[in-house]
Amino acid sequence: DQQVKQNSPSLSVQEGRISILNCDYTNSMFDYFLWYKKYPAEGPTFLISISSIKDKNEDGRFTVFLNKSAKHLSLHIVPSQPGDSAVYFCAASAGDTDKLIFGTGTRLQVFP
Amino acid sequence: SQTIHQWPATLVQPVGSPLSLECTVEGTSNPNLYWYRQAAGRGLQLLFYSVGIGQISSEVPQNLSASRPQDRQFILSSKKLLLSDSGFYLCAWSLTRHQPQHFGDGTRLSIL
Numbered sequence: 091d092q093q094v095k096q097n098s099p100s101l102s103v104q105e106g107r108i109s110i111l112n113c114d115y116t117n118s119m120f121d122y123f124l125w126y127k128k129y130p131a132e133g134p135t136f137l138i139s140i141s142s143i144k145d146k147n148e149d150g151r152f153t154v155f156l157n158k159s160a161k162h163l164s165l166h167i168v169p170s171q172p173g174d175s176a177v178y179f180c181a182a183s184a185g186d187t188d189k190l191i192f193g194t195g196t197r198l199q200v201f202p
Numbered sequence: 203s204q205t206i207h208q209w210p211a212t213l214v215q216p217v218g219s220p221l222s223l224e225c226t227v228e229g230t231s232n233p234n235l236y237w238y239r240q241a242a243g244r245g246l247q248l249l250f251y252s253v254g255i256g257q258i259s260s261e262v263p264q265n266l267s268a269s270r271p272q273d274r275q276f277i278l279s280s281k282k283l284l285l286s287d288s289g290f291y292l293c294a295w296s297l298t299r300h301q302p303q304h305f306g307d308g309t310r311l312s313i314l
Contacts, residue, residue, distance in 0.1 A: 094245075121300075122299070122300045124302055131211075131307075131310065132307050133292050133294075133307045134292070134305050136303070136304060141300060179246065183299070186299065187299065188234060188296055188300070188303070189261070190248065190303060191248075192238075192245040192247075194243075194244060194245040195245055
């Protein structure tokens, strides 16, 4: 049972444009959500997070939106840069535990 | 600042051989520690987590075990490796809930 789903395995965006990565979840108990970026042969790097008491969090070019009623999370990258090309994972945790449940990832390619 | 070290970076082992992967964290005390595995084309699956010395929780039944002999040391082991143990193994740490987990650079394990 995949509690966190990233239905788009890949996304291609032109440099300077907006990249929108999506994530859906099924567990209504999730109350903390994160996005990680991963390059090949490296560990994931934390990008941005959001608590369920918020619906938006911004950090520079990165904004995460949370729609609790739709159980949907998205990451916006504006403007996209070639260095953003990587695999992006969303993750979630629930309640008293900080165990993370990860999606399967979306490969973002930003081309010139 | 906190850092996390994993070694080795790559490992090729024959079926039936033992395994020991080590992870250490510097610059913090009493972290929560995690072992994840990423199989090819898949997301990150939590294998073990630890909230303190000698305290290990297993998330999935498997051929692997974990130990935490010191506060900032986390070891992943197997007595006899299987072909299905191949994958990318990642160690992570965090301090409290609703704080991001931070990952090491991983170990690529190939079983022949």
